[in-house]
Amino acid sequence: MRIFIAGASGAIGARLVTQLVARGHQVVGTTRSQAKTGPLRALGAEPVVVDALDPDSVADAVAKAAPEVIVHQLTALSGPSGMRQVKRMAAATNRLRTEGTDHLLAAARAVGVGRFVAQGNSLWMERTGGPVADETGRIEPNPPADAAAAVAALRHVEDAVTGITWADGIVLRYGSFYGPGTGLSAAPDAVMTEQIRKRRFPIIGSGDGVWSLVHIADAAAATAAAVEEGETGIYHVADDDPAPVRVWLPYLARTLGAEPPRRVPAWLARPLAGEGAVDMMTRARGISCEKTKRELGWTPQHPSWRTGFVHGLS
Template structure:
């Protein structure tokens, strides 16, 4: 069993992930930005701390106090959705969290002596090429417009911070477009959709399985190949929590 610090415990994936971690007997500390979120996490049976990821000192203290073996980074800034009237504002906010917030999370993980870090990325950041995309394909560093904001200002620095270091085992899970309870779509949508509970299951598996690096997490037959996740993590795209009840 591991001690786990879950950054983003009240997020869409975090809420599906907590029961999996608890069910496996892990000790979990989850983060939230509000008292309401803290109460929700505690009701789910885990410890909780109210943290602003941009407060690097407070974050470092919280992670150090939790003394985790594994840190899972599921933070985003998309809870309010993307306003069609000003879409770039939300995209910039989320990229800022992925860039600056992730840097703070990585620094805290390093200080606390974390052995493994698992971070959320996206599966639609690859440079154009014949499909399917595999994890070794380059990201779209020549993107323009809002796509450049998301990839160059957010995803590239996030993945570099997690993968390009030697202090802990770094994993990035490149999730496809989420669907299912609590997401923006009830049914599969996009070039590489993935059910939210299957996405959470990938993070759960990465606690104890796989080699460091990037993993595509999406339904089969779409824009990305998922062979590595199936082979190394033992991931199942059809996983649903009710199947385990």
């Protein structure tokens, strides 16, 4: 098939390009930077520079590509980890998940795309119903105020994409990424790794929040399967070992050769990190991926972060 990947130069986008090209597909991949067109071409994609927030730019690129499938992997979540930078990246990502999604959907409909696959996220599953949610679960309807915009953007992606009637609209709720090219890898400049090594990524409150994690290569493989086989709806993508932060974070610190993470009371963390961070650390739910395995024939090569952190960070 001819596949258009919006956000092809990102951590999962680059992996996805490689996997789809290896499967015999033709891939057109977008980037915001002319400097990244060379690396995309080296991976086997036809690169194109696109401003995803400009509807004309998106429409023109999609029309020229004439794809059968569009994959939406647009985020702005890479760069320095200072508070101001993080807020700017979050705001830019929210726009890509709202305006960017709408521009891509309009362009997809105009050229008769048959399948539209979009990136979602599982960290904001509704905070009721037990430690693990399946695809029937919904995004948290009443998030903390400082997370409301991000959660609303995720909800927009899900509603807009799964609500289309002219093509298969698929949203992949990914677990938290780790592995090469992500913020959690063996690279010295990986943001989350650096914070853990410097003991700046603490366990907040009880640390009972359950997170699902997924190696970036496994996430890309599930996405490739959705591109080829997916039907309208939501699919979960994570390993088989959802676990509380208080369990996986100390294990990760040991794997990295770092000191154990600090413990910070929730009351102290709220004014510093925000209510959203406290909520994710204390109330988050993991996800089940049985539907994805059953319907897409996908199995993670790293079924647990316990071995994935040891063998999959580099």
